[in-house]
């Protein structure tokens with residue numbers, strides 16, 4: 001194993017740069033030639049590949065986003081496109097690829113493993129929806145961002161005695177919603193794992209009105225319902241004036257928190273060490289389990305379900 005490349009793919013996440021930094025520095029420490037691929041799998045197919053040295057990693061640990069950029073490439077499911085990507089790596093004599101992203105990124109890696117490239121995946125997405133890890137790089141920062149926003153909203157919701165409905169990201173995973181609801185002591189949370197019924201929510205809000213509680217925060221996961229429609233019904237059914245806030249891509253930006261930087265360093269160093277120690281036959285995925293760094297065969301990892309939020313859901317129900 002002499003030449004290793006790294007790319008980032010899918011939605012960007014805070015901490016991806018810290019991961020890139022560790023991948024490159026670990027490889028260099030073991031005298032490997034290190035490459036970056038710009039624009040995710042698109043850059044790989046287009047041959048946007050560059051050799052880098054330590055200078056490339058200076059002052060990126062605290063930067064949000066990904067300095068090698070990211071993309072979503074639907075065409076990568078086409079075998080001919082995958083073959084072209086593998087050919088491009090071989091043209092540079094690159095034997096191994098490390099990719100930082102989520103499940104979609106891992107599927108791309110699995111396809112490249114079938115083309116004979118040694119691959120390692122590192123979980124990086126704000127959604128925390130990857131089955132083979134307890135936590136993804138970017139989740140902690142995004143959660144902090146949501147909390148900062150909701151703290152601010154509480155001030156104005158309280159001044160105007162309103163109910164604020166806040167839509168958070170997560171694709172089809174409720175972790176950002178559940179964790180932020182718990183951290184904010186929200187009056188309600190609606191997500192895949194906790195589908196709070198409307199009549200229960202309305203009853204709760206009506207009771208709050210009679211108890212003179214001046215405002216309420218309801219956290220709603222994206223892709224579940226129309227938050228504006230829900231706000232209308234809240235007004236009709238509860239007496240609260242309601243406002244909606246879709247936090248959107250604000251949740252993906254910003255300086256990565258220390259927790260994400262450290263997670264990125266631990267996972268990324270392990271990923272490169274697997275390659276250097278000859279432990280990657282075809283493909284491996286790294287993750288964190290009970291605060292220990294682990295790795296799995298790529299096919300096994302892709303089929304793992306993310307389901308460690310159940311304890312949290314029970315806690316939320318207890319506190320509601």
Ligand code: F6P
Pocket residue numbers: 010011012072125126127169170171222249252
């Ligand atoms: O996977 C990260 C994520 O931010 C999801 O939470 C969201 O559903 C999706 O990406 C949005 O993607 P895009 O920015 O490509 O529209």
